[in-house]
Amino acid sequence: MRIAIKRFALPILAAMTTLSGCTAVKSTGDALFGPGRSDAQLTPRNSTYRDLLNLPAPNGKILAAVYGFRDQTGQYKPAPNSSFSTAVTQGGASMLMDVLNESGWFVPLEREGLQNLLTERKIIRAAQAKPDTPSNNSMALPSLVAANVLLEGGIVAYDTNIRTGGAGARYFGIGIDDQYRVDQVTVNLRVIDIRSGRVLHSVLTSKTVYSKAISADVYRFVKFRRLLEMEAGTTTNEPAQLAMLSAMEAAVIHLIGEGIVNNSWALKNPDDINNPVLQYYLNESIHIM
Secondary structure, X not given: OOOOOOXXXXXXXXXXHHHHOOEEEOOOOOEEEOOOOOOOOOOOOOHHHHHHHOOOOEOOOEEEEEOOOEEOOOOEOOOOOOOOOEOOOOOHHHHHHHHXXXXXXXXXXXXXXXXXXXXXXXXXXXXXXXXXXXXXXXXXXXXXXXXOEEEEEEEEEEEEEEEEEEEEEEEOOEEEEEEEEEEEXXXXXXXXXXXXXOEEEXXXXXXXXXXXXXXXXXXXXXXXXXXXXXXXXXXXXXXXXXXXXXHHHHHHHHHHHHHHHOOOOOEOOHHHHHOHHHHHHHHHHHHHO
């Protein structure tokens, strides 16, 4: 179970504000705890995304098909969440398509929604059979592009509580404590030759999911029959889907490196084998071996 944020007891508002320092007052006049509301933005990415963008250019982009990237863990979120709520995202295929496209090495082909694509092509052909064909449907449809490789795999493990710990202190009714928890997500990604069905390369990558909670409280009598009780806390939970996305990015980089070494594909400039990002991931593979 992920670390849950503590409830805030607020008997004395001014003292609580001084202790926690986390009251945000919005321009509309309403006060709340935490950072407040924020506008929609692009999904934040980890350092693996920067590595993905800094890869050297390929000799030619690889046409790749992805039919799915399934959750193979079989894990559900612990109580009190719904028993039908899974521990990891079910949108792995969509995330993998984005990673392949951003890498600059692959041309991902739509296969997860292939039936929808075929249906639209049927609608166009039906419109072309009529005399008043719209201008956007007047040209003959070309054949769909065939892939060179098939990318398969999935989320193969989600391990909880692989490391937990914390520390705390209390003095005269004033206490503070710090707790952390580490989970881990593991993904498998493999490249398959379409013509032979042979698995060319396969990698396993893991990424930790870090959660941390800090809380402080005061519990002491300030006068006879006058009890001061305050509590404040904050929790940071790394999103599991971002950890999985980072693991996918690392897996794609490792596959590209393995393919270069084994001549499955080539660099545009052979000297780019000394690229710092590429060398880092190639050395990582060697050290694991």
